Amino acid sequence: MPLSARNRIEGTVKAGEKGDVASTVKIEVTKPVTITAMIIKAAAEELSLKEGDKVEAVIKATEVLVSKD
Amino acid sequence: MPLSARNRIEGTVKAGEKGDVASTVKIEVTKPVTITAMIIKAAAEELSLKEGDKVEAVIKATEVLVSKD
Amino acid sequence: MPLSARNRIEGTVKAGEKGDVASTVKIEVTKPVTITAMIIKAAAEELSLKEGDKVEAVIKATEVLVSKD
Amino acid sequence: MPLSARNRIEGTVKAGEKGDVASTVKIEVTKPVTITAMIIKAAAEELSLKEGDKVEAVIKATEVLVSKD
Amino acid sequence: MPLSARNRIEGTVKAGEKGDVASTVKIEVTKPVTITAMIIKAAAEELSLKEGDKVEAVIKATEVLVSKD
Amino acid sequence: MPLSARNRIEGTVKAGEKGDVASTVKIEVTKPVTITAMIIKAAAEELSLKEGDKVEAVIKATEVLVSKD
Numbered sequence: 001m002p003l004s005a006r007n008r009i010e011g012t013v014k015a016g017e018k019g020d021v022a023s024t025v026k027i028e029v030t031k032p033v034t035i036t037a038m039i040i041k042a043a044a045e046e047l048s049l050k051e052g053d054k055v056e057a058v059i060k061a062t063e064v065l066v067s068k069d
Numbered sequence: 070m071p072l073s074a075r076n077r078i079e080g081t082v083k084a085g086e087k088g089d090v091a092s093t094v095k096i097e098v099t100k101p102v103t104i105t106a107m108i109i110k111a112a113a114e115e116l117s118l119k120e121g122d123k124v125e126a127v128i129k130a131t132e133v134l135v136s137k138d
Numbered sequence: 139m140p141l142s143a144r145n146r147i148e149g150t151v152k153a154g155e156k157g158d159v160a161s162t163v164k165i166e167v168t169k170p171v172t173i174t175a176m177i178i179k180a181a182a183e184e185l186s187l188k189e190g191d192k193v194e195a196v197i198k199a200t201e202v203l204v205s206k207d
Numbered sequence: 208m209p210l211s212a213r214n215r216i217e218g219t220v221k222a223g224e225k226g227d228v229a230s231t232v233k234i235e236v237t238k239p240v241t242i243t244a245m246i247i248k249a250a251a252e253e254l255s256l257k258e259g260d261k262v263e264a265v266i267k268a269t270e271v272l273v274s275k276d
Numbered sequence: 277m278p279l280s281a282r283n284r285i286e287g288t289v290k291a292g293e294k295g296d297v298a299s300t301v302k303i304e305v306t307k308p309v310t311i312t313a314m315i316i317k318a319a320a321e322e323l324s325l326k327e328g329d330k331v332e333a334v335i336k337a338t339e340v341l342v343s344k345d
Numbered sequence: 346m347p348l349s350a351r352n353r354i355e356g357t358v359k360a361g362e363k364g365d366v367a368s369t370v371k372i373e374v375t376k377p378v379t380i381t382a383m384i385i386k387a388a389a390e391e392l393s394l395k396e397g398d399k400v401e402a403v404i405k406a407t408e409v410l411v412s413k414d
Contacts, residue, residue, distance in 0.1 A: 004185060247406050312371050336408070
């Protein structure tokens, strides 16, 4: 199903924890992936991001959806 | 620097696009990673998520921060 | 009160669940509404979105605020 | 495709606007829907949310994904 | 208007930038404020957060709504 | 560590609450800060935001990360 989200990362459920209202799920990703970020232009300039830079993609767990076929 | 975000994924900037206010950055990740998601418990139950399940982590590009040392 | 959020959808609380830190609320919406999404341009092109297309607006429950007069 | 997102709202693309990096899409929803929100418990208590309350679901456009079959 | 969002921070518009689809707004806040974060319990434990700790609240600009009376 | 997030607000942990999966943290901010928001251009125009306007930055607690040195 085509979806506007730029990041759809395949993996395997490794662990999970159930709370009363929320749960956490850990997904193991072994294949290489590309992560797309949209950031404020001023941030890209301040970090002077350019091809080849070593960076980290930082993502809060509350922002991750899970899809299962 | 310790950070509460559960997902800090190391990679290399591969490409980018500059807009007037926002920019996009593509980050190539080659090492295996684990992605943590926090979802509503009812969602975890509806998907009947369990260890070993093949799933996708779906993340909108606007939710990804970039960190550079 | 004017608010920058593009989507303010009127409804009626139907059910709720209280956790220790977080709660869920279900809101029944019976009037027709228009939902505005901001997505990466490349996503709009990939989905070739055009007037008249049948689509789904997908929203994680953690992203919804509740306002009450 | 089962997806953890609690809100999948069917509609029809009505209008759109293309920017250099980001686009907006307006989706007309005519069927009744139920919107699920996850909020801090203290917020639910402060608003004293209860069945039958008239409320608004407030959602920023950047938080909305679009899916098309 | 009561709103579930825990953080409503009063300030004065200082500057802004208009793009084709998105805009940025800078808001100067001079009064002391309290910022509430909801994070995964494991993150709070890993950072061993306790009263009196010096910390930073990190917030992506795309997550900030603006309200004006 | 340079980070793309536009808002990094220094403060002191004042209180916290631990749930089964999620926790809340209250951070006291006493220094003046500037908050940057990215909003849809149509929203900025509708609110007719201009320098000197008294506004509120509205941020859901789930969107706040915590960083500790």
